[in-house]
Amino acid sequence: MVAGPAQLAGGAEEHSSAETPIRHLVVIFQENVSFDHYFGTYPKATNPPGEPRFVAAEGTPGVDGLNRHLLTDNPNAANPQRLDRSQQLTCDENHDYTPEQQAFDDGLMDRFVQFTATGTGNDATGAPCVANQVMDYYDGNTVTALWNYAQHFAMSDHSFNTTFGPSTPGALSLISGQTHGVTATATPGSSSLSGEIENGTVIGDPQPLGDDCSTRDQVQLTGTNVGDLLNGEGVTWGWFEGGFAPTTAYAGPGTKAACGATHPVGAAIGGTGQWGFKGDYIPHHEPFQYYAQTANPHHLPPSSTGMIGRTDQANHQYDLTDFWAAVDAGHMPAVSFLKAAGYQDGHAGYSDPQDEQVFLVNALNRLQARPEWRSTAVIISYDDSDGWYDHVASPVVNGSTAPADALDGPGQCGDGPELGPYQDRCGYGPRLPLLVISPWARTNVVDHHVTDQSSILRFIEDNWQLGRIGNHSFDRVAGSLDHLFRFSGPSADELILDPSTGEPVSGEDGSH
Numbered sequence: 001m002v003a004g005p006a007q008l009a010g011g012a013e014e015h016s017s018a019e020t021p022i023r024h025l026v027v028i029f030q031e032n033v034s035f036d037h038y039f040g041t042y043p044k045a046t047n048p049p050g051e052p053r054f055v056a057a058e059g060t061p062g063v064d065g066l067n068r069h070l071l072t073d074n075p076n077a078a079n080p081q082r083l084d085r086s087q088q089l090t091c092d093e094n095h096d097y098t099p100e101q102q103a104f105d106d107g108l109m110d111r112f113v114q115f116t117a118t119g120t121g122n123d124a125t126g127a128p129c130v131a132n133q134v135m136d137y138y139d140g141n142t143v144t145a146l147w148n149y150a151q152h153f154a155m156s157d158h159s160f161n162t163t164f165g166p167s168t169p170g171a172l173s174l175i176s177g178q179t180h181g182v183t184a185t186a187t188p189g190s191s192s193l194s195g196e197i198e199n200g201t202v203i204g205d206p207q208p209l210g211d212d213c214s215t216r217d218q219v220q221l222t223g224t225n226v227g228d229l230l231n232g233e234g235v236t237w238g239w240f241e242g243g244f245a246p247t248t249a250y251a252g253p254g255t256k257a258a259c260g261a262t263h264p265v266g267a268a269i270g271g272t273g274q275w276g277f278k279g280d281y282i283p284h285h286e287p288f289q290y291y292a293q294t295a296n297p298h299h300l301p302p303s304s305t306g307m308i309g310r311t312d313q314a315n316h317q318y319d320l321t322d323f324w325a326a327v328d329a330g331h332m333p334a335v336s337f338l339k340a341a342g343y344q345d346g347h348a349g350y351s352d353p354q355d356e357q358v359f360l361v362n363a364l365n366r367l368q369a370r371p372e373w374r375s376t377a378v379i380i381s382y383d384d385s386d387g388w389y390d391h392v393a394s395p396v397v398n399g400s401t402a403p404a405d406a407l408d409g410p411g412q413c414g415d416g417p418e419l420g421p422y423q424d425r426c427g428y429g430p431r432l433p434l435l436v437i438s439p440w441a442r443t444n445v446v447d448h449h450v451t452d453q454s455s456i457l458r459f460i461e462d463n464w465q466l467g468r469i470g471n472h473s474f475d476r477v478a479g480s481l482d483h484l485f486r487f488s489g490p491s492a493d494e495l496i497l498d499p500s501t502g503e504p505v506s507g508e509d510g511s512h
Contacts, residue, residue, distance in 0.1 A: 082138075176473060264343065266355065
């Protein structure tokens, strides 16, 4: 990393210890999208009448995407098909640790229909789930904002899940590079941790132990996460999640907070409840709650706006509204993780690209209007692939030879653990989108260097000189994000988009 001049820091809070001009990092962590599912045909969109258009600027680079052979003669049981803007409420695919490895089929990438497709049940609209849909993709007429951000700023087409598996392993990898370390569990009612925990490693979606809003299988982890490192250096930070503020407050011993906030599924595409409702707060999407030292189990509010980002009763775990309160007050934390409410997080089955776009665009438009923007970087990343097809086989940087593994055959992912003794951390997993939006981002660039979720962790560690997590964390081998930045000088102008269409607002062409 190249150090940036201190005067480039913006806003009331100066984070002079940063090694680059990035004094404020915002990580927007979305849900369940493979790279091909959103960017497989980038930068070529179909542009049918009546839909938002995307026409690539001259010189826009292509990606390692769905070429003609993969679209018309795919080795899977079905060819990928374009999902139209009218097809936004899809079925949730199978994205468990073992089936995702089976779909990879030793790198042949040809068994998605058999292993990660959901061919039974119905989607939110009541339409039957069709197995072949696991192969399908959106283009720039639906995920229009993301395509515009990719063209104007920087994107990676070789960023991967740190391990295989669903949301919780991805979230844990983001903050610790580590899915091992389960020390306590609880299984309320008739629940079972089978398929959730193997050999002390999280491979499924158990909920955080002790979180008042957890309702089923629960676990706690020991070890270090990035919150510990940030606290150790006095760097302000927080995890901000929609619905974290309780609808019924904790009232003392013997009581629990309740997280009852909901929104209609498909709110941005006309949903008023006919397709059901989704809870805003989803416990297993909140990784810091799994660690006792960074948890806020009773969902207590910050003691004041001025304390957001600092240690008090909230313990750095907040509602999404607290982020904007801090920003508006001139107290934007150095490191902020933003998690959308469930209906806007992009997760198939209960969210959709349009609701996700509304969340992303509103957040980015608001941040770009702030004086801190000149020292800010936003990373848009995802927790897992949802099982959606992607044609790129990830490199195996850490193997595992446990019963849940299946990449190279039953009980086999590579030759075993390379990073340490812990099993059930087979990775890297599926390819995911990753974008950097910042004045310091390279412009109209697609980077091909291999990175993973723990590369974001490594960027934080390096930028604020925190050191490494240790204990065989993936941060030790994570690729650098520096290739997505141009630290010699800011080069990217603001890009204000319409949250509904994803297109530049009237009069905006990406330059000012």
